Amino acid sequence: MKILVILMCICQAKIAPMHICLDPGHGGEDKGATARKHQEKTVTLAIARYLDQELKLRGYQTSMTRSTDTHKELWERTAFANAIKADLFISIHANIAAQSHAAGIETYVLRHNSLEINQKLGAKPLVVAKEPEDIHHILQDVRLDGTAHASHLCACALQHHLSHSAQKNRGVKTGLFHVLLDTHMPSVLVETGFLSNTQDAHYLLAAKSQKEIAIAMANAIDDYSQGIPHTCSLQE
Numbered sequence: 187m188k189i190l191v192i193l194m195c196i197c198q199a200k201i202a203p204m205h206i207c208l209d210p211g212h213g214g215e216d217k218g219a220t221a222r223k224h225q226e227k228t229v230t231l232a233i234a235r236y237l238d239q240e241l242k243l244r245g246y247q248t249s250m251t252r253s254t255d256t257h258k259e260l261w262e263r264t265a266f267a268n269a270i271k272a273d274l275f276i277s278i279h280a281n282i283a284a285q286s287h288a289a290g291i292e293t294y295v296l297r298h299n300s301l302e303i304n305q306k307l308g309a310k311p312l313v314v315a316k317e318p319e320d321i322h323h324i325l326q327d328v329r330l331d332g333t334a335h336a337s338h339l340c341a342c343a344l345q346h347h348l349s350h351s352a353q354k355n356r357g358v359k360t361g362l363f364h365v366l367l368d369t370h371m372p373s374v375l376v377e378t379g380f381l382s383n384t385q386d387a388h389y390l391l392a393a394k395s396q397k398e399i400a401i402a403m404a405n406a407i408d409d410y411s412q413g414i415p416h417t418c419s420l421q422e
């Protein structure tokens with residue numbers, strides 16, 4: 187009888203849904219990339235809102251670093267994601283380039299180079315931990331090691347699903363972005379296309395395509411959360 191009760195309790199116990207923090211890049215006075223009066227901050231918010239709706243429909247818990255046209259500092263975005271203990275952080279951006287032919291989607295994970303990261307953080311190279319700040323940086327290094335693989339898997343899934351859209355597949359790359367460096371969970375940054383390219387801009391500005399991008403991202407998050415692997419090489 188005891189065993190039956192325990193089994194019933196286990197079966198009835200709900201697994202908490204994955205909590206995903208969406209970060210629409212820029213906002214407020216920070217317009218982001220601007221081309222022919224089209225602003226990155228508007229595109230990123232629209233895609234993030236569609237993605238937020240889609241993920242909620244699929245049973246995920248979601249939070250957004252901003253849900254309106256407001257300015258948020260980078261540290262505020264990462265502090266928010268860390269405070270809510272999100273399981274995954276996705277920063278959404280749109281690109282710009284001097285050459286108008288540059289086009290396509292690319293996904294970034296953190297460039298995992300301790301020396302470079304510590305230079306970015308303004309710290310001295312790690313040799314022996316003597317000061318509290320050294321220990322802080324060692325802990326950060328250990329944490330980044332722990333999330334790097336998951337971030338890579340998620341980025342591969344995103345790039346796989348996004349490359350089925352009308353846009354060019356530019357691959358998964360590494361970058362040293364603050365939002366990837368300071369988040370305590372797997373994190374990726376998606377550049378959804380180039381506003382400086384006529385075809386990409388046309389695609390990014392249409393509500394139909396914004397929804398298509400959101401659906402592709404939600405499909406990738408489904409694969410990532412279910413452990414369906416997508417492999418891809420990292421470009422520097």
Ligand SMILES: [Zn+2]
Binds near residue numbers: 211212218226279280
């Ligand atoms: Zn941006």
